[in-house]
Amino acid sequence: MIRETVNLIDVCIIGGGVVGLNIAREISRYRLHVCVLEKEEDVGRGCSKANSGIVHGGYSDEPGTLKAELCVAGNRLYEQLDRELHFGYRKTGSLVLAFAAEELPTLEKLLENGRKNGVTGLRIIERQELLLREPHLNPAVLAALLCEAAGVTSPYEFSIALAENSLVNGVDLRLQEEVLAIEPLGGEFHLKTSQESLRAKFVVNCAGIFSDRIAAMVGIDEYRVSPRRGQYVILDKDQNHLVQSVIFQVPSRLGKGILVTPTLHGNLMIGPNAEEIDDKTDVGTDAETLANMVTQARRSVPGFDMRKALTSFAGNRPVSNQKDWVIDDSRIPGFINLIGIDSPGLTAAPAIACKVFAILQQHGLTMEPKPDFQPQRLPIIRKKAADFAGDLNATDPSLHIICRCEQVTEAEILDCLSRGIPVRSLDAVKFRTRAGMGRCQGAFCGPRVRELLSRELAVPSTEICGKGECSSTLVKRARRSDLQKL
Template structure:
C-alpha cells in the first residue's frame, strides 16, 4: 500500500510529488498518458505571473505570489528553464487607464513588489517596438517566463530519483473508499493508498465524481497560440499583455524561455476536453490583436500553432479541498495562474495532509538537484553532423542538439517513446525545419537505443504537422 497516490502528472501533481519526496513516504503518481506534462501543463503560455491580476483574498492571489517567489530556487535546483523578464499591461485609450490602476491596487494588496504605472514615453523606453497607440502601462518587475513542459519533466525526474513511483498509461476507472484508505481501479491494476490527491486537471471533476463528489464541473477553455522564429525575439524584452477582459488576461506577446516569439492565447469555451485543434479564423484574430501591441510582428516567420485547454470550474476561485472525502484532497479548476502557483499549491496540499493525519519525517538523503539535459553551446563548440563523437554529433541542426543529449534524456527514469517526447526534453525538432531534417535521425537513434524496429518509433503526430501547416497559411495573411 502507498502512503499517498497522486492522480495527474502535470505541473500541480508533479510539484506535489517532488515536495513530498523530501519525506519518508511511499508515493505513486498515476498518469493516463504515455508521458508527463501531456495536458494543461504542456499547452500554456509558460508565464510566471507577477500576482497583480487576481482579487485579493482569493486562493489564486495568495498562491500566485508565493509560487512566484519559489521559482528562482527551483531553477537553481532543477535547471528547467526560467528567467525573470518583467511584464507590461498596456492601455490604448484613456478608458483603459483606470483598469491599470485597479490592477496596481490588487498587486499592492497582494504584496507584489516592483509595480509601477508608466506613461507612454517611459513604456517605450523599455519596449521600443510597441505600438505608438500605447497610452500607459502597468509594469511588474517580478514576472517571468519558464519552459512549462521542461519544468514538469524536471520535477518528475527529480521525484523519481527520490523514490517516487511514476505509473504512466494508468487511467483511473474507479475509486473505492476503504477503512484503510482507497482502492483505485486503473486500466492496468488496482492501487491501494492511504491518502489520495486528485490533481487531474481537466478531468479533476470526473475523478472527484468517482469518489462520490458530483457538484464539481470543469468546462474547458481553449487557448490557441502561434510560435514564431527566434529572429522575431528582438521585438519584445518583457511579457506584453493588454488590459484583461472577462474572458481572461487576453492576447500576449512574449519570448519563450528558449527565445522564440509567441503570441496568444484567445479564450473559447468548448465542450470536448481533448479538442486542441486550431483554426485559421482564430489565428487571424490572435495575429491582428497581437499586432495592436507590437505592429512589426512578421507572420511569415511563424513556425507552428498549437492550442491548450484550461480547466475552468463552476466556482469563482480554485477548489483545494480536503474535507469532502476523508483522506482525499481535490484540486479542481486550477487554471491560470496555475503554473506560477504550482510550487505553493504543493505546500498547501502538504499542510492539508498533515491536518488529515499524515505524519512526516524528513529524509536525510533527499537529492535536491537535477542536472540539465540541454547543454548550452559556446562559441567554441565544434559539433558537426555525423560526427563519431556523441558529444559532437549534431542530430538537430536548428537547435544544435547532440546525440549525447538525446541519449541522456532516455535514461532519467521516464520512458521516452517518440520524437515529440525527445523534443520536449531537448528541443530537437523544435527549430525552423520542424523535424523535416532531424525527425528521421531522431527515430533512428531511438530505435537503436531502445532496441526497437524503427517503424515502432512514432515521428511527430499528424496533428502537429497539420497545426504547423495552419500556422504557415496564417503567416501569408495580413503581413
C-alpha cells in the same frame, strides 16, 4: 491483465501535470510511498504543456482568493526551484498596455490588486519610459502597468524536471495508467486503473480538466470543469528581438487577453484567445481564429513578420463552476480535491504543493525527512559556447549534431533517455531536448531522432511514434503555410 498491488501506498497522486508533480516532488522529501498515476505516455502532456509559460507576478487575481495568494507565493519559489532543477526560468518583467484613456482605471485597479496581494516591483509607467524599454511597441500606447516580478519558463521542461527529480527521490511514477474507479473502503482508498488495482491511504486529485470526473468517482458530483481553449502561434527566433518583456493588453472578462512574449528559448509567441468549447480533448488550432489573434497582437507590437511563423498549438484551461480554485479536503477524509486549477496554475504550482503538504500533515500523515533527499537535477540541454564546433557527422556524441536548427547533440538525446522515465517517441525527445522545435519543425531531424531511438531502444523504427502520434487524441492544426499568410 489487471495487476493487484498489495502494498498500501501512502499518497496516490492522480495526474502527472505541473501541479501533481510539484506535490510529488515536495513530499518525496519524506519517507513515504508516493505514487503518481498518469494516463498519457509522458508527464506534462495536459495543459501543463500548452500554456503561455508565464510566471505571473500576481496582480490580476482578486485579493483574498486562493489564486491570488498561491500565485504570489509560487512566483517567489521559482528562482530557487530553477537553481535546483534547471528547467529554465528567466525574470523578464511584464507590461499591461493601455491604449485609451478609459483603460487607465483598469491599470490603477490592477496596481491596487497587486499591492493588496503583496506583489512588489509594480508601478505604472508612462509612454516615454515605456518606449525606451520596449521600442517596438505600438507608439499609440499611453501607459502600462510594469510588474518586475513576472518571468517566463518552459512549462513542459518544468514538469519533466520535477518528474525526474521525484523519481530519483523514490516516487513511483506510473505512465499510461488511467484511473477508472475509486472506492473509499475502511479508511483507505481502492483504486482501479487501466493497468492494476491499488490501495492508498491518501488520494490527491490533480487530474486537471478531468478532475471533476475523478471527484465524481468518490461521489462528489457538484463540480463541473469545462474547457476554455487558448490558441497560440510560435515565430522564429529572429523575431524575438521585438520584445524583452511579456506584453499584455488590458484584460477582458474572459482572461488576460492576447499577449506577445519572448519564450524561454528565444522564440516569439502570440496568444492565447479564449474559446468556450465542448470537447475537453480538442486542442486543435485554425487559421481563422489565429488571424484574429494576430490582428489583436499587432495592436501591441505591430512589426512581427508572420512569414516567420513556425507552428501553432492550443491548450484547454480547466475552468470550473466555482468562483475560485478548490483545494478541498473536507468531504471524504484522506481525499484531497484540486478543482479548476486554471491560470495562474503554472505559477502557483510550487505553492499549491506546499499547501497540500500542510493538509496531509494536518491529516496525521507522518512526515519523517529522508536524510538522503537529492534536491538537484542536472539540465538536459547544454549551453553551447559561441565557438561550439558541432558537426552533423562527428563521432563524438557531444559534438554530433542531430537537430541542426536547435543545435541538439546526440549526447543530449542519449542523456534524456537515461533519466528513468521511458522516452519512446519523437515528441518525448522534442520536449526534453528541443529536437524538432526549430525552423524545419523536425523535417530534417525527425528521421535522425527516429533512427537514434530505434538503435538505443532496440526496436524497429516503425514502432517509434512520430509527432503527436502517441497522444490519446488526434489534433487538427492550422497549416504552417496558412500561418505564414496571416
